[in-house]
Amino acid sequence: MLAAAWIGIRGFLAVNELQAAVPLAKAAQKQIVAGDAAAAQRAADELAGHAASAASLTGDPIWRGAEVLPLVGPNLEVVRVVSASVDRIARDAVVPLAASAGAVDLAAFAPSGGAVDLQPMIDLQAPVHEARVAFDTASLALDGVADAPVIAPLVDARDELTRMVEETGGTVTGFDNAVRLLPPMLGADGPRDTLLLFQNNAELRSLGGVPGALALVHADGGTVTMTQQSAASEFPVYRPTVIDLPIETRALWGDNTASYMQDVNFTPQFPLAATIAREMWNRKFGTEVQAVVAVDPVMLSYLLRATGPVTISTGDQLTSENAVQFLLRDVYARYPVSQQDAIFAEVATAVFTTLASGGADPAALVEALAQAGSERRILIWNADVEEQAVLAGTTIAGGLPESTADEQAFGVYLNDMTGSKMDPYLDVQIGAGTVTCRNDGLPNYDIVVKLTNTAPADAATSLPTYVTGGGEYGTPPGSIATSVHVYSAQGTYNLGVLLNDEPTGYHPTSDSGYTLSKVVSTLAPGESAEYRFGFLGGSAGEKHTLIESTPLAYTPETLGVALSCESPLR
The missing domain is CATH 2.60.40 (Immunoglobulin-like)
Structure with missing residues (x-):
């Protein structure tokens, strides 16, 4: 009887602590993104106090022992797991990120004057990765009690926390990938060359569209320049193929996948398509790039939300509203074939130049990149095995x-x-x-x-x-x-x-x-x-x-x- 009373009182107190903690977690998240360091730290510290109390109240041996009891046991286990998960997220994710909130300034991640300051990203690598591990651990623990037969209020609390962990954890994972990958890709460890493939959705390929235009981007210490452009039609037909294709790929798509630049993305596996495009560029221009990035006109339209309109030499002004219509339909109706590739290249250069000069709204830029990534409109492959491993399983990796x-x-x-x-x-x-x-x-x-x-x-x-x-x-x-x-x-x-x-x-x-x-x-x-x-x-x-x-x-x-x-x- 005394043990039951002990558990009941502690359970009541723990639930109160959790009810106070969840709103604080949401508030801290908003303040961290906004870069409001003082407010984020206050919310994080208060959250940590409530979460630690809930975990302490539900972690003693008497509580653990009661978890084996029929009917009541699963309820006690869920309360303990939820409390421990909130505590882990508060201690290892929210508090460290709140301490770094002053560095989470989106403007610091946008180019300015042709360069990106890489140090803020590097400084965030450790706390962001710790936060990712915390969310992954909490997610795994919550999965373990996802089907536990518990009373309705606990079902609601468990499911609400699970949704928050999934949503926020996904954001933290993407952020972790970004701060780990962007510095080396932008030349933090030395000069890097990246091949851009502009996929044209007017002529479909598995990964998006025919890669009509290409560009070489050189990065060194955060300074980024577009140094060379070409059209896929300017590449020769490579016989024999530039790489030995897997037997199944040859049976499905034919040798053209590794013979024509326009056909490299018939395969739905971007790492394979990128490897082929990289070798073709190397054979034509003698430059072995370290990464390949594919984008499409829809992504360019998202970027135009951040940069504002751009005007090209034909007098056409492209906006986020008309860019897709112009690039996928109007160009073919209004301009001769001989001019179309040059227009695509000029549009890409105009958007890139505006971004590199710092003429973009940082928040809108991050939003544009996130949306394009979720829709598989930007794909990234790195020749470096460790960097490629970071991308594994993400939408931007372009895997099956x-x-x-x-x-x-x-x-x-x-x-x-x-x-x-x-x-x-x-x-x-x-x-x-x-x-x-x-x-x-x-x-x-x-x-x-x-x-x-x-x-x-x-x-x-x-x-x-x-x-x-x-x-x-x-x-x-x-x-x-x-x-x-x-x-x-x-x-x-x-x-x-x-x-x-x-x-x-x-x-x-x-x-x-x-x-x-x-x-x-x-x-x-x-x-x-x-x-x-x-x-x-x-x-x-x-x-x-x-x-x-x-x-x-x-x-x-x-x-x-x-x-x-x-x-x-x-």
């Missing part, structure tokens, strides 16, 4: 989708097969669903990809031949031919593909151990095709589905997917 114990990840990759710039007229909708129909509990997953050609009915004559392709590769002018590759997870099985609810031919194969299915769609103006890709899970139990897809000129609409055990794919 990674499933977890709770999530089934799929990849939907689109490639232009028209040989044209028709893809701004390709409307894409994607959805996923799951159902279990088998006695062994293996789940069925359906990935639905709906494609529509939105080009005008007279596209064959009203659009320039350079846009339609002119039928040069066998696709009628105005039509859009697209290859669709849907990657499932390792250990899953192909079950076929439906086209508009009827079985259709497809190519089942694999890549790097991933199961995948491929179809090729050809659509005349106004036509639609809905493909349903079926896969059987490799282990019992349904998982939440995630889809990574080729970045388009817009965000594709998400389809609602209803599944039935009566489907031909079962």
Whole structure:
């Protein structure tokens, strides 16, 4: 009886401490980002006091011993784990970051006068990494009690803290990666050369779009200059290929992936595409770069929110609102082919020059880069193995989708097969669903990809031949031919593909151990095709589905997917 009273009183006090701690954690987070060192330190110290008290109240041997009791035990365990997690985050994440809040000045991370002051980033490496470890540890602990049968108030508290840890922890992880990678990439340890690939979403490739324009960026001690530019069309065809391609890559995409600069990103694996592009640049110009970065016009439009409008020699003014329309449609309608590459290069130079000179709003710049990274519109590969390891598993690494114990990840990759710039007229909708129909509990997953050609009915004559392709590769002018590759997870099985609810031919194969299915769609103006890709899970139990897809000129609409055990794919 005395032990029960002891636990009850301490539990009541611990809950009060936690209720006081969570608002302080949110306040400290905002103040740290704002660089308000004094306010952040006050909130952090107060948070640490409440969190330490909660952890102390729930960590004694009597409490631990009671956790084995039926019914009440899981509740006590959750209170202890939540208290310990808040304490760990407060002690090892919030307090150290608050102490460094004065250095978290976004303006310090933006270029000024052609250079970036690298020291603030270097000074933040230790506290930010400690904070990342704290959030990772808390996340792991909370995962361990995610399904514990507890009373409703504890469910709400546990789930609220879990969401906060996931959201804030993801931000801290991204920040940790940035302060570790940016200094060496910007020349903190000596001169660095980086190859920029500007992907053009008007002609799709798995990783975004055809790399029409390229540039060499030289960094030394934080000083950054764009030293050389070229067009993909200026590169020769390399026979034999510049690297020996994996057998599966050759079977899927052909030797052109390592022979034509325009085709290096047919593969959805950016580290492979970057390695190929790096070798091609080296063979043509004799410079072996240390990193490759890919961006697209949509990312440039995000950067223009930070820089403001830029004007190029044609008199065109590009803004965040019109840049995508101009670069992916207007250029082809208004300027000859011979001038288009020069315009792309000039736009890239104008945005880069404005950024390097310090003419950008720091907060808007960070927001633009974060959004582009989450949408896979900026991809980074480093030749240095240790630096590349930092990127592993992030969206900017451009790897194949990674499933977890709770999530089934799929990849939907689109490639232009028209040989044209028709893809701004390709409307894409994607959805996923799951159902279990088998006695062994293996789940069925359906990935639905709906494609529509939105080009005008007279596209064959009203659009320039350079846009339609002119039928040069066998696709009628105005039509859009697209290859669709849907990657499932390792250990899953192909079950076929439906086209508009009827079985259709497809190519089942694999890549790097991933199961995948491929179809090729050809659509005349106004036509639609809905493909349903079926896969059987490799282990019992349904998982939440995630889809990574080729970045388009817009965000594709998400389809609602209803599944039935009566489907031909079962």
